[in-house]
Amino acid sequence: MANYADGSVHGLVLLPDIRTSETLVALSAQLAKLGPSHVQLHTVNFRPHITVTHVESTSEAARVLWKAVSHDLDRIYEAETLAMYLRPSENRVWVGLDVRNTSALRLIHGKVAAVCSAQGLPLLTEAGDFYWPHITLGRWDAVPSAPLPVETLPLTTFNVVPALALMGEHGTVVKVLAHSAIQ
Numbered sequence: 001m002a003n004y005a006d007g008s009v010h011g012l013v014l015l016p017d018i019r020t021s022e023t024l025v026a027l028s029a030q031l032a033k034l035g036p037s038h039v040q041l042h043t044v045n046f047r048p049h050i051t052v053t054h055v056e057s058t059s060e061a062a063r064v065l066w067k068a069v070s071h072d073l074d075r076i077y078e079a080e081t082l083a084m085y086l087r088p089s090e091n092r093v094w095v096g097l098d099v100r101n102t103s104a105l106r107l108i109h110g111k112v113a114a115v116c117s118a119q120g121l122p123l124l125t126e127a128g129d130f131y132w133p134h135i136t137l138g139r140w141d142a143v144p145s146a147p148l149p150v151e152t153l154p155l156t157t158f159n160v161v162p163a164l165a166l167m168g169e170h171g172t173v174v175k176v177l178a179h180s181a182i183q
Contacts (some may be wrong), residue, residue, distance in 0.1 A: 010065075011049075011051055011166075011167045012053055013164075014077060015160060015162075015163050016048055018043075020048070020154065024041060024135060027137055027153075031149070037139065038139045041137065045172070045175065046168070052108055053112050053123050054123070055124060057121050061119065065116065078102075079099050079158055080102075081135070081155050085097070092141060093142060094136060096135050097137065098132075099133040100133070136171065163176050164178040165177060
């Protein structure tokens with residue numbers, strides 16, 4: 001199993017525009033106050049993002065992957081949040097926002113997954129029909145007893161740009177290594 005803490009996991013992600021990122025960071029901070037939280041977003045590290053895929057790879061292999069796909073993805077894409085989710089798994093509960101699985105997002109995911117397969121890079125995230133675009137906002141040990149702040153949900157359409165990132169514990173973006181020239 002991949003170790004997200006040792007620098008061997010990289011991600012092709014979609015980074016939201018600055019205004020949306022700030023809104024998501026504020027919502028993550030609000031959610032963190034509801035109970036002991038293990039993930040809280042920041043604008044520098046633990047950046048909000050939509051995962052295209054995570055791969056176990058060396059930094060060099062990740063850069064080769066980026067070079068192979070970035071020219072096809074060098075544009076601004078649109079994303080739309082749909083609803084807040086709670087997703088229990090293995091003694092923890094993830095909270096975040098579902099993102100509409102548009103044909104553009106499926107196309108990006110398909111291109112990246114195909115290049116990963118051709119390069120022998122194992123995907124660590126859902127693929128194909130199981131691809132689930134979302135933005136993680138936090139993680140708790142259990143569902144908090146306080147109500148979720150659903151009245152402040154940023155259910156909206158926003159711009160995202162592709163990026164290559166070093167992934168950290170909990171699948172967070174800890175460092176952006178390369179991004180689309182268009183911002």
